[in-house]
Amino acid sequence: MLAYLEQALGRTRMARLREARVGIGGLGGLGSNAAVHLVRSGVRHLVLADFDRVDKSNLNRQYYFLAQVGQMKVSALADNLRLIHPDLDLTLICERITAANVLAVFDSCGYWVEAFDQAESKKMFVTAGLRRHKRVVAASGLAGWGRTDDMVTREWSSGLVIVGDRKSGVDAAAPPLAPRVGVGAAKEADVVLSWILEEDEAVAEPGEVTEARGAKEAGGVKKARGVAEPCGRAETHEMDKTQEVGKTRGREETYAVGKTYEADKNRGVEISPGAAGSAKFRLPAGIYAITSQTHSLGRSNLDVAAEILRSGVKILQYREKSKVFREMYEECLVLRRMTRESGALLIVNDYPELALAVEADGVHIGQDDLPLQVVRQLVGSRLIVGVSTHSPEQACAAVEAGADYIGVGPIYPTRTKENVCASVGLQYLDYIVAHAEIPFVAIGGIKEHNLGEVLSHGASTVALVTEIVGSPDIEGKIAKLNQIIEVKDEKASDIVGVLTGGEE
Numbered sequence: 423m424l425a426y427l428e429q430a431l432g433r434t435r436m437a438r439l440r441e442a443r444v445g446i447g448g449l450g451g452l453g454s455n456a457a458v459h460l461v462r463s464g465v466r467h468l469v470l471a472d473f474d475r476v477d478k479s480n481l482n483r484q485y486y487f488l489a490q491v492g493q494m495k496v497s498a499l500a501d502n503l504r505l506i507h508p509d510l511d512l513t514l515i516c517e518r519i520t521a522a523n524v525l526a527v528f529d530s531c532g533y534w535v536e537a538f539d540q541a542e543s544k545k546m547f548v549t550a551g552l553r554r555h556k557r558v559v560a561a562s563g564l565a566g567w568g569r570t571d572d573m574v575t576r577e578w579s580s581g582l583v584i585v586g587d588r589k590s591g592v593d594a595a596a597p598p599l600a601p602r603v604g605v606g607a608a609k610e611a612d613v614v615l616s617w618i619l620e621e622d623e624a625v626a627e628p629g630e631v632t633e634a635r636g637a638k639e640a641g642g643v644k645k646a647r648g649v650a651e652p653c654g655r656a657e658t659h660e661m662d663k664t665q666e667v668g669k670t671r672g673r674e675e676t677y678a679v680g681k682t683y684e685a686d687k688n689r690g691v692e693i694s695p696g697a698a699g700s701a702k703f704r705l706p707a708g709i710y711a712i713t714s715q716t717h718s719l720g721r722s723n724l725d726v727a728a729e730i731l732r733s734g735v736k737i738l739q740y741r742e743k744s745k746v747f748r749e750m751y752e753e754c755l756v757l758r759r760m761t762r763e764s765g766a767l768l769i770v771n772d773y774p775e776l777a778l779a780v781e782a783d784g785v786h787i788g789q790d791d792l793p794l795q796v797v798r799q800l801v802g803s804r805l806i807v808g809v810s811t812h813s814p815e816q817a818c819a820a821v822e823a824g825a826d827y828i829g830v831g832p833i834y835p836t837r838t839k840e841n842v843c844a845s846v847g848l849q850y851l852d853y854i855v856a857h858a859e860i861p862f863v864a865i866g867g868i869k870e871h872n873l874g875e876v877l878s879h880g881a882s883t884v885a886l887v888t889e890i891v892g893s894p895d896i897e898g899k900i901a902k903l904n905q906i907i908e909v910k911d912e913k914a915s916d917i918v919g920v921l922t923g924g925e926e
């Protein structure tokens with residue numbers, strides 16, 4: 423089977439399938455059949471979770487056999503999958519999945535397949551996955567028979583695809599039956615497959631024709647068929663749909679932040695000019711805090727940072743414009759220890775050599791700093807490199823040159839930065855949300871009063887300077903900002919409210 427797949431798909435795609443980790447929550451009609459499709463397609467690492475046993479009533483649609491009635495579904499399915507392909511890496515979780523354990527079970531997986539039968543479990547699973555920036559496929563509306571053409575694949579938000587007609591809940595008049603359940607399972611598996619196979623393919627070399635299929639086509643998600651434009655040639659002044667920023671970036675796997683980069687380092691992945699797509703880095707969602715002693719109401723950077731980190735912020739940038747190098751170095755050494763202790767990323771603004779010297783996680787550079795290619799030469803794959811951008815052209819150039827994330831702004835007017843360019847407004851953010859496939863952080867004039875607006879335009883990570891460091895009560899301020907971020911997360915899960923209880 424693998425030899426055939428390799429011949430059909432090629433070695434690179436096969437390697438991606440082999441590396442990908444897929445988690446499936448619920449092993450009924452959807453989950454068991456989706457697992458079979460994925461294994462038949464070359465996926466090797468699966469985390470399978472279900473607390474139930476095989477029942478005779480399951481056999482009309484679930485991938486089990488009469489002789490397996492009474493067995494735990496996880497082990498029965500593992501046996502069946504190994505009959506298809508013996509060399510699988512299966513993690514079997516025989517537990518009810520709840521908000522308390524969902525991350526412990528599935529966090530190692532980049533792709534999450536929702537296959538529960540209860541609306542509450544569906545919502546919990548999808549919400550948890552999206553919060554961790556996983557690719558999540560869920561199902562809603564698979565009951566009964568007929569109308570399979572109404573069962574569509576739709577991208578609901580970045581990272582979430584829902585399959586099904588989103589209407590037909592299971593009841594006495596509409597029992598779960600093999601064909602529609604099977605269509606739903608196949609669609610879920612196909613969405614995952616498309617993510618794995620196509621993630622890096624939509625941007626080709628200049629002049630090369632690329633095509634994205636599967637989930638993207640079916641769901642009306644960004645279509646990427648066409649001739650890839652070199653950045654300089656793209657139509658840059660309108661924020662139109664012709665550029666696909668960062669399509670070369672992989673999203674194949676996610677790990678806890680921090681570990682992501684470690685994992686790449688361990689694999690010896692080189693992030694180098696022209697090698698965009700080799701690394702997989704994700705910015706933590708939520709607050710990206712930035713220091714600035716002159717705006718800190720007389721407090722030291724270290725005191726301010728301590729409060730920020732105590733509040734649970736997971737990414738801290740050391741940005742200092744008024745100190746000599748030696749002092750910055752001393753401060754960064756302490757910040758390195760503090761961020762390690764609190765599990766936050768440390769990014770150093772402007773100075774790659776300082777970032778290297780203190781073993782920071784990354785460096786952030788702007789359009790007036792050393793060019794990205796030069797910085798990459800200096801830091802190789804050792805550091806995350808973030809780049810400030812103010813236009814689609816700059817975003818495209820940053821991605822092409824191998825940025826790990828981009829700054830997007832200034833969204834609103836700000837006086838924090840000297841000689842700052844005019845604010846780019848939400849329009850540029852909208853453009854990036856629609857096109858960027860590398861992580862991005864919105865910045866510039868973001869305050870408690872406009873944070874909701876920035877989030878509602880699709881930013882997941884938001885950088886703030888004065889709103890945090892200039893607050894007399896930093897912990898209180900961060901708590902309020904986090905409340906606004908939480909509300910946005912709740913709204914995301916409202917989308918999930920459309921998930922009807924259905925077929926497990």
Ligand SMILES: Cc1ncc(COP(=O)(O)OP(=O)(O)O)c(N)n1
Pocket residue numbers: 710739741771772786787788789790791808809810829830839840863865885
């Ligand atoms: C996350 C983030 N985005 C943008 C910037 C600005 O960088 P730059 O344009 O180089 O300006 P300075 O911060 O160096 O004044 C940033 N620091 N962080």
Ligand SMILES: Cc1ncsc1CCOP(=O)(O)O
Pocket residue numbers: 810831832835836837838839842865866867868885886887888889
């Ligand atoms: C560094 C930087 N880059 C673009 S805007 C900005 C300053 C953001 O500061 P504030 O959050 O106080 O507006």
Ligand SMILES: [Mg+2]
Pocket residue numbers: 771772786787788791
């Ligand atoms: Mg700079």
